[in-house]
Amino acid sequence: MPELPEVETVRQQLAKDVVNRKVKAVSVDNGRMVRRHKSAKDFRTLIEGRSLKTFGRLGKYIIIGLDNGQSLVIHLGMSGQLRRAKSPKEVKEKHTHIVISFTQGGELRFIDPRTFGEMFISVPLPEGEIAEISESSSVAMGGEGIVVRGKIHELAKLGFDPVEDVMSWERFAVVLRSHTMGLKSFLTDQELVSGVGNIYADEILFAAGLRYDRETDSLSTIEVRRLWRSMVEILAESIKHGGSTLDDEQFVDLYGKKGNYQQFHEVYAREGEPCRRCRRPIIKVKSQSRSTFFCEHCQI
DNA sequence: CAAAATTCCTGACTGC
DNA sequence: TGCAGTCAGGAATTTT
Incomplete structure (x- = not known):
């Protein structure tokens, strides 16, 4: 099951391989994978046309900063895998639920048999409300993690990340x-x-x-x-x-x-x-x- | 049929 | 009595 080290391994690879790629199209075959959104279409609209700029991680969550200040957040759950395909022609594995295709060709695929994983787009809250949330976060302190945590209000409750946060x-x-x-x-x-x-x-x-x-x-x-x-x-x-x-x-x-x-x-x-x-x-x-x-x- | 384990939720219990 | 913290148990899920 993917825990911090496995998620970090994937994060590092993503940072090298898909940085600055622009999302051409997204397909979602199971609404459960994007359950925080009202619909799969909602999710697609938010991410299509965006470029992937930064690659962070908080606990078991991968946080991809987009070119508009919003973030693509990914959790692999118990059985989730992110896989790179160089071409859409590569055979799709069973349980491939989300496919993000890039303008320069190639895809990022989300495979998840048990569907405990998820993806969602996080939209930053207005200025004033940010301080409030990071303050209420019990153990939040120091380091890069706090920056990410503060920005992704959905993850505000997460504790400190033992690798990312200096403590x-x-x-x-x-x-x-x-x-x-x-x-x-x-x-x-x-x-x-x-x-x-x-x-x-x-x-x-x-x-x-x-x-x-x-x-x-x-x-x-x-x-x-x-x-x-x-x-x-x-x-x-x-x-x-x-x-x-x-x-x-x-x-x-x-x-x-x-x-x-x-x-x-x-x-x-x-x-x-x-x-x-x-x-x-x-x-x-x-x-x-x-x-x-x-x-x-x-x-x- | 049981086991594997993630997050979320509820209900029970404990100590102050 | 009430509240916060802790924990057990169940759901959602598929493969072996």
Whole structure:
């Protein structure tokens, strides 16, 4: 499932490959993919004729700045893929729901079997209302992310992006300790930390040597710092390897290529296999109605 | 049939 | 009593 590293991988590729391209036409075969708009036609009208200028990301959302100040926002959901086609003649994969064709030829296709993903055009709010929203955003602070967040009012509630937003571990400690909840709940709450999902929460917690159900306000200073470091490092490392592609091969990049980070997973989807540190079997439990993998010996 | 997991929503429970 | 925060569970969804 695409989480921050996978989304970032695609963002980087888009920034290289479709920058400055002008949208000639858009087809939408399923209104659900653009559900924030009144109709698919609405969406098409807003994007046709526009050029793609900037490529940002906030959590699991890709934010493409258009030449008129509006933005194309994309979320891949669980099974969404963005794929580049050099020509309209290339065979369309099943579940291709949105096709954005460019004037210079070539297309950007959105494939999504489970249709949990979406695209929408964000129109900036009038000046006065912007300040209000970014102020109400609980943890918003510093860095490039705030600029994007402030501009995209639909994403105002997202928490800080651990890769994009600059934040010291001391600051992180304040946010962490101001809540009473399990660590995994904290990491996967998009309004607190944006971009971390089920896979990376488990990997980060293993790297930090902390259990998924440790209470956020029970960590020592050393543990907070370890969690912070693990979060930043694991996400950066995964981005370096093009993200994770699981056995279901759900995630592939713009060109259909798999990521490589799955080979470095220490716990995720390794139930019963030996922990690489202590050799004891990895445990699987349900938490927040989601699978959680961890090592009972190495995580406290 | 169950499992996979995203966001959104609702309902329940807890602590102050 | 009320409120905010947290969490469990369900919906929408398709493939294996």
